[in-house]
Amino acid sequence: GAVVSQHPSWVICKSGTSVKIECRSLDFQATTMFWYRQFPKQSLMLMATSNEGSKATYEQGVEKDKFLINHASLTLSTLTVTSAHPEDSSFYICSAARQGNTEAFFGQGTRLTVV
Amino acid sequence: GENVGLHLPTLSVQEGDNSIINCAYSNSASDYFIWYKQESGKGPQFIIDIRSNMDKRQGQRVTVLLNKTVKHLSLQIAATQPGDSAVYFCAETWNSGNTPLVFGKGTRLSVIA
Numbered sequence: 001g002a003v004v005s006q007h008p009s010w011v012i013c014k015s016g017t018s019v020k021i022e023c024r025s026l027d028f029q030a031t032t033m034f035w036y037r038q039f040p041k042q043s044l045m046l047m048a049t050s051n052e053g054s055k056a057t058y059e060q061g062v063e064k065d066k067f068l069i070n071h072a073s074l075t076l077s078t079l080t081v082t083s084a085h086p087e088d089s090s091f092y093i094c095s096a097a098r099q100g101n102t103e104a105f106f107g108q109g110t111r112l113t114v115v
Numbered sequence: 116g117e118n119v120g121l122h123l124p125t126l127s128v129q130e131g132d133n134s135i136i137n138c139a140y141s142n143s144a145s146d147y148f149i150w151y152k153q154e155s156g157k158g159p160q161f162i163i164d165i166r167s168n169m170d171k172r173q174g175q176r177v178t179v180l181l182n183k184t185v186k187h188l189s190l191q192i193a194a195t196q197p198g199d200s201a202v203y204f205c206a207e208t209w210n211s212g213n214t215p216l217v218f219g220k221g222t223r224l225s226v227i228a
Contacts, residue, residue, distance in 0.1 A: 006158070032213035041123050043204060044159070044218045051213070093158050097213050103149075104216055106158040 002028045004096045006107030013084055013114055021079045021110045023094030029074035030096035034104065035067075038091040050077050084114040123202060125223045134192040138205035138219045143186065145207035149216065150179060150190045152201045159204060162190070192224075200226045 003026040013019050023033055032051050036044040048069050050056040056069035068080040077096075081088055091111050095104040128134045140148065146167040151159035165172045165179045165188075172179050178191040188205045202223050206216040 034215045036218075043221050044216075046215050046217070049213075049215055091156075095216070099213070103161075103164070106151075106160075109156070109158040111156065 002026075002096075002098075002105045004030075004094065004105045004107045006094055006110055008110060009108060010111040011113070013112070015085055015114055016083055018080055018082045019084055019112060021081075021092055021094075021112075023077045023079070023096065023107050025075045025096045025105070028096075028098055030077075031074065031099045032097045033071055033077040034095045034097075035069060035077075035079050036093045036095070038093060038109075044093060047079075081112065084112070086114045088112065089114045123221050123223045125225060127225045127227060128195050130195060130197060130226055130228050132195055134190075134195045134199070134224060136190045136192075136203050136222045136224065138188040138190075138222075140186050140188060140205065140207045140217075140219065142207060142209065142217070143183075145209045145217075147208050148179070148181060148188055149206045149208075150177075150188075151204045151206060151218075152199075153204060153221075154201045162203075195224075195226050197226045197228050200224055 005024045007022045035047045038044045047062045048056045048058045050069045050071040052071050058064045071077040093109045094107045097104045149164040150162040153159045163174045163177050163179050165181050170181050176193045180189045202221045204221045205219040208214050208216050
C-alpha cells in the first residue's frame with residue numbers, strides 16, 4: 001500500500017502559539033488530502049478537504065482562519081493550528097488519495113496537547 | 116454518521132472465538148465501504164473494503180457483509196486473537212472520486228486470552 005507520513009507524531013505547545021502539522025505522501029501523488037480530528041473515545045471527524053493548488057473546503061463548524069490548510073504540492077499538505085487553546089488538544093490525522101481513487105491512505109496521526 | 120457520546124461500544128470475546136462487529140451507515144448514495152482498525156495512538160489501518168455491487172467479501176480471517184436494504188455493514192473476524200484488540204471503524208464514501216470518508220462511531224474489541 002501507499003505510505004503517508006505525518007509529522008510530528010506528537011507536540012505540546014503553549015496556549016496562544018501556533019503549531020504546524022505536515023502530511024506527506026511518500027510514494028504517490030496525492031491530488032486530494034483530508035484532515036480529520038479525533039477526540040478521546042470518539043470517531044474521526046472530517047475537518048477539511050484540500051486539493052492541490054486550490055483553497056481547502058472546510059466542514060461546517062470548522063474555523064478556516066484558525067485551522068489553516070495549505071496543499072502547495074502533490075505530496076505535501078500542512079495544517080496550522082493558529083492561536084491554539086486547550087480545547088484544540090486532540091489527535092489530528094491526515095489521509096491522502098490518488099486522483100480518481102476512493103482508497104485513502106492514512107498518516108500515523110499527531111497528538112496535539114495545548115497547555 | 117452521527118458521532119455522539121463519549122463511550123465507545125465494547126465487544127469482549129474469548130481468544131479463538133469469532134467476532135462480529137456491526138455498523139449502520141447513513142448515506143444511501145454511498146457506494147464504497149471500508150473497515151479500519153485503530154490501535155491506541157495510531158492512525159486507522161485498512162482491513163477490508165467492499166463496493167456496493169457486492170454483498171460479501173472475504174479476506175484473510177476477515178469477512179465484510181453489506182446489506183444495502185437496511186444500510187448495514189458487518190465485519191466478521193475468525194479465530195480472534197489478542198492482537199485483534201483495537202477500535203474498529205466502518206467508513207463510507209461515494210462518487211468514486213476524491214470524496215472524503217465518513218466514519219461510524221467505532222467499536223472497541225477486547226480479546227480475552
